[in-house]
Amino acid sequence: MSTLPASDAALDVLAIAAHRDDVEQTCGGTLLKMAQRGRRTGILDLTQGEMGTRGTAEDRAREAEEAAKILRVSWRQALDIPDGRVENTFENRLKVARVIREQRPRVVILPYWKGRHPDHYTASTLGYEACFLAGLAKLDFGAVSLNAGDPPAALRAGRLQEAGATKLPPYRPFKIIYATIYYDVRPTFVVDITELFETRFQALMAYKSQFSDQDAGKDLFPAQAEIRARIEAMARFYGLLGGVTYTEPFLQKEVGLVEDLTLIPVKSI
Numbered sequence: 001m002s003t004l005p006a007s008d009a010a011l012d013v014l015a016i017a018a019h020r021d022d023v024e025q026t027c028g029g030t031l032l033k034m035a036q037r038g039r040r041t042g043i044l045d046l047t048q049g050e051m052g053t054r055g056t057a058e059d060r061a062r063e064a065e066e067a068a069k070i071l072r073v074s075w076r077q078a079l080d081i082p083d084g085r086v087e088n089t090f091e092n093r094l095k096v097a098r099v100i101r102e103q104r105p106r107v108v109i110l111p112y113w114k115g116r117h118p119d120h121y122t123a124s125t126l127g128y129e130a131c132f133l134a135g136l137a138k139l140d141f142g143a144v145s146l147n148a149g150d151p152p153a154a155l156r157a158g159r160l161q162e163a164g165a166t167k168l169p170p171y172r173p174f175k176i177i178y179a180t181i182y183y184d185v186r187p188t189f190v191v192d193i194t195e196l197f198e199t200r201f202q203a204l205m206a207y208k209s210q211f212s213d214q215d216a217g218k219d220l221f222p223a224q225a226e227i228r229a230r231i232e233a234m235a236r237f238y239g240l241l242g243g244v245t246y247t248e249p250f251l252q253k254e255v256g257l258v259e260d261l262t263l264i265p266v267k268s269i
C-alpha cells in the first residue's frame with residue numbers, strides 16, 4: 001500500500017526543536033546512543049538562526065552539519081519558520097507534518113511544553129499537533145512549500161523528492177517524548193549518557209559562532225568554561241536521579257508498562 005521506498009528510509013528517532021543547537025543541549029547524547037545501537041536518527045530544526053546575536057544563518061548551517069556528524073545523525077534539516085517567531089499556525093503545522101510523513105519516525109522527541117523561551121514551548125505544541133495532523137488521511141498540503149534550508153547531500157539521504165510529498169501516506173509516530181532540560185520539571189525517565197557526555201559536549205562546541213570565547217555579545221553569553229560547568233552540573237544532577245554519572249532527562253505523558261518487576265532499573269533505597 002505504501003508508496004514509500006524500503007523501510008531504511010524511515011527514521012527510528014526524530015528530534016524536533018526550535019533552534020539549531022537546541023537538540024545538542026537537550027537530547028544529543030541520547031541521539032548518539034541510539035545511533036550507536038544501530039538506530040537511524042534525525043533532527044528537524046524549525047528555524048535557521050538568523051536572529052542570533054552571533055554569526056549568520058549560514059554559519060549556523062555549517063555548524064549544524066558538523067554537530068550532526070559528531071552525533072552520527074542520518075538526517076538533518078532546518079525549516080524556514082522565522083527565528084524568534086515560532087508560531088503554532090496551521091501553515092507551520094503542515095510544514096512539520098510533511099516532514100513527519102516523509103521521515104516516518106517511530107519516536108519523536110519534542111521540547112517540554114513550558115519554558116522561558118517562547119520558541120521552545122511553542123515548538124512543543126506545534127510539534128505535537130503536527131504529529132496528529134500527519135495521521136489525517138484527508139489532510140491537504142495544498143500549496144504549502146517546504147522551503148527548507150540546503151542540508152548537505154549526505155544528510156538528505158533517504159529523503160523523498162518534494163514533488164511527491166502530497167502523495168505521502170498518512171503517518172503518526174508511535175511515541176512522543178519530551179526533553180525537559182530547559183525547564184525545572186521532574187522527568188519520568190532519564191537516559192544514561194555517561195560514556196557519551198564528552199562527545200555530546202563537542203557537538204555543542206561545533207557551534208563555534210555561538211560558543212567560542214569572543215567579544216560579540218560578551219555580556220549575553222557565558223564563557224566556554226562556564227558553559228561546560230553548567231552543562232556538566234545538569235547532566236550530573238539528572239545522572240544522580242538515575243543512579244549513574246550523566247543522563248539526559250525526559251518526560252512521557254503515558255505510564256510505564258512493566259513485564260518483569262525484577263528488571264525495573266534505578267535503585268530505591
Ligand SMILES: [Zn+2]
Pocket residue numbers: 018019022117120
Ligand atoms: Zn533554543
